[in-house]
Amino acid sequence: xxxxxxxxxxxxxxxxxxxxxxxxxxxxxxxxxxxxxxxxxxxxxxxxxxxxxxxxxxxxxxxxxxxxxxxxxxxxxxxxxxxxxxxxxxxxxxxxxxxxxxxxxxxxxxxxxxxxxxxxxxxxxxxxxxxxxxxxxxxxxxxxxxxxxxxxxxxxxxxxxxxxxxxxxxxxxxxxxxxxxxxxxxxxxxxxxxxxxxxxxxxxxxxxxxxxxxxxxxxxxxxxxxxxxxxxxxxxxxxxxxxxxxxxxxxxxxxxxxxxxxxxxxxxxxxxxxxxxxxxxxxxxxxxxxxxxxxxxxxxxxx
Numbered sequence: 536x537x538x539x540x541x542x543x544x545x546x547x548x549x550x551x552x553x554x555x556x557x558x559x560x561x562x563x564x565x566x567x568x569x570x571x572x573x574x575x576x577x578x579x580x581x582x583x584x585x586x587x588x589x590x591x592x593x594x595x596x597x598x599x600x601x602x603x604x605x606x607x608x609x610x611x612x613x614x615x616x617x618x619x620x621x622x623x624x625x626x627x628x629x630x631x632x633x634x635x636x637x638x639x640x641x642x643x644x645x646x647x648x649x650x651x652x653x654x655x656x657x658x659x660x661x662x663x664x665x666x667x668x669x670x671x672x673x674x675x676x677x678x679x680x681x682x683x684x685x686x687x688x689x690x691x692x693x694x695x696x697x698x699x700x701x702x703x704x705x706x707x708x709x710x711x712x713x714x715x716x717x718x719x720x721x722x723x724x725x726x727x728x729x730x731x732x733x734x735x736x737x738x739x740x741x742x743x744x745x746x747x748x749x750x751x752x753x754x755x756x757x758x759x760x761x762x763x764x765x766x767x768x769x770x771x772x773x774x775x776x777x778x779x780x781x782x783x784x785x786x787x788x789x790x791x792x793x794x795x796x797x798x799x800x801x802x803x804x805x806x807x808x809x810x811x812x813x814x815x816x817x818x819x820x821x822x823x824x825x826x827x828x829x830x831x832x833x834x835x836x837x838x
Contacts, residue, residue: 536609536635536666539696539721540739541574542753543611544746545582547796548596549805554589556596560805564747565603567804571750574740576604577638579613579625581672581700582744582792587810590621594628601633609635611668617644619655623662630664636695638668643676649684656688666695668721673701682709689716698742700725704732711737727753728779731768734760744791745778748798749831752778780827784820789813797824 549557549564568576578600579585579593588596601610612629614622614637626637639659641652660667669688673679679701688694697720699707710722714737724733727743734740734757746753752774759767781794793809797816800807801824807815816824 536695538719538739539575539609539636539668539723542572542740542746542750542757543575543577543609543723543742544568544573544750544753545577545580545725545742545744546600547744547747547792547799547805548579548583548585548588548592548810549799550808550810551806552808553811554592556592556599557806557808558599560799561596561599562603563804564799565600568746568750569604569607571746572754573608573746573750574754575609575611575635576600577611577613577742578634579615580638580670580742581675582747582795583613584792584810584813585613585615587813590625593625594632597625597629597634598632601629606633611636611638613638613640613670614663615640615643615670617642619659622659626663626665634665636666636668637663638670638698640670640672641676641678641680643678647678649681652678652680653684653687656694657691660691660693663693667693668695668723669697671697671699671701672725679706682706682713685710685713686716689713689720695719696721696723696739698723698725700742702726702729704729704736707733707738708736728772728775730775731756731760731772735768744795745775747795748802748828749774749778752831774831777827777831781824784823785816793820794824797821798828801825801828 549560616622721739730741756771796807
């Protein structure tokens with residue numbers, strides 16, 4: 536497939552209840568991010584609440600989005616699971632629906648060593664029908680892809696790159712040395728406030744949750760960093776930093792997803808219903824999000 540770069544939002548999963556998609560909201564959201572200039576869509580990531588969704592709903596989501604996108608941008612599908620066979624099964628469903636690539640974190644729940652991780656990926660990739668991007672998310676999986684492990688996995692042709700959500704820029708700089716082994720790999724950053732410095736370091740783009748809300752801020756930030764437009768980078772970094780305030784509302788780790796869904800609901804794009812065990816922001820929290828969005832929404836129309 537064509538080498539991935541640019542902004543690929545980790546799409547939220549619009550829900551009406553525990554096991555029903557918000558079809559109209561999903562349609563609006565997909566069109567919203569594509570109109571914002573994104574270079575792809577990533578389904579069933581952390582922002583998409585993937586571990587909390589039924590397998591039936593995951594397959595429905597993949598099929599609906601692939602049909603709606605209809606080849607306009609690549610669709611990447613998260614297949615991370617605690618069961619090997621479920622990852623393979625979902626990968627096959629994604630391929631049948633027309634997805635373009637798969638995304639996989641390290642195994643979670645049971646502690647895994649790097650030797651076990653290496654063997655797991657080597658055994659899994661031959662079973663997969665699509666190219667695979669590896670996803671480093673140690674805050675949630677409790678395990679990191681060590682650079683040496685990735686260097687050995689560079690021998691696997693089916694792997695096309697790494698998305699890093701560690702927030703450790705020294706680690707990310709080390710990852711970029713893997714280009715010596717795989718110049719065709721794409722390297723993406725998850726933490727959105729690091730997008731511009733990351734691209735300036737050599738990142739190929741961002742998988743940024745805020746791009747669900749204001750995709751054009753992130754697509755323009757990526758391009759400004761690529762072009763070396765310092766004035767635009769400063770202006771857009773301020774916008775990205777301002778958006779980070781919505782993630783400081785609430786008490787729990789789920790506040791990042793809650794804030795994103797709350798913002799999309801306020802902008803009348805999709806429902807803010809959360810997958811169990813989470814619940815959406817209450818009115819007081821929602822009002823705080825609305826206040827932050829007011830200035831950003833006006834700014835995004837002029838950037």
